[in-house]
Amino acid sequence: MNTEKATQHIVKWLKDYAENAKVNGFVVGISGGIDSAVTSTLCAKTGLQVLCVEMPIHQAKSHVSRGQEHIAQLKERYTNVFDIKVDLTPVFEEFKTEVSLDGKQATVEMALANTRARLRMTTLYYHAGLLGLLVAGTGNKVEDFGVGFFTKYGDGGVDLSPIADLVKSEVYQLGTLLKVPESIMKAAPSDGLFGDARSDEDQIGANYNELEWAMKMDEQGKKIENFEGRKKEVFKIFKRYNSTNKHKMIPIPICEIPIELKQSKEN
16 A cells, blocks of 8 residues: 555545535544544644544543543644543443343443443534534444444444545554554554453454455455364454444445335325
């Protein structure tokens, strides 16, 4: 990939979209991870307003410190960047008092993790509405179109997705060019939805290099029986997530009513 030209292309795309939409800029949720760091830096390079929002919910300290380091660096480099911290922990805790927490622990834990993402989405759109900004998504191609590793109407609820056509390795290439802090470049990717430092690999069972390979193999029409050992295991993981999360990657299904049912009896 021509990283420099790809960066210029994305920045121009962002700026053109915002100007055509007649908005002031972008709002980005900052997690302390590579995707949000690259996305917010690309937005900053447009010269338009960029609001970086920290939204901790029982967040791991390492995630918080990396996010704050990135925001501080970004504000030093770009005068159009400003930030705000919204502590959603009390909101999340209050939510838990109003809903049933009965059920299998793993199921409840996952439902609450997705709730965190949806609270953050609501917060981003609140500030976007106040300031006339677009919510910039931070999902990459593997997450958004490979394994569906995002929350529907959570981090998947955005106005535009500047890096969704880049696989994770390409996001890291941009991160190097954009001078993303080394602490973020070296950190294990994590969705930060469980209040601890568990990584995406811990949850999925495969790392992003493996998932990129599996996605490429799937696009080439390969089957599980084409592989052995670890490759077979990774391909099975990819196919399982891809199948289970397909509902996130396709448009909302609409029940189309046959025209004869819409016609009145008189007709």
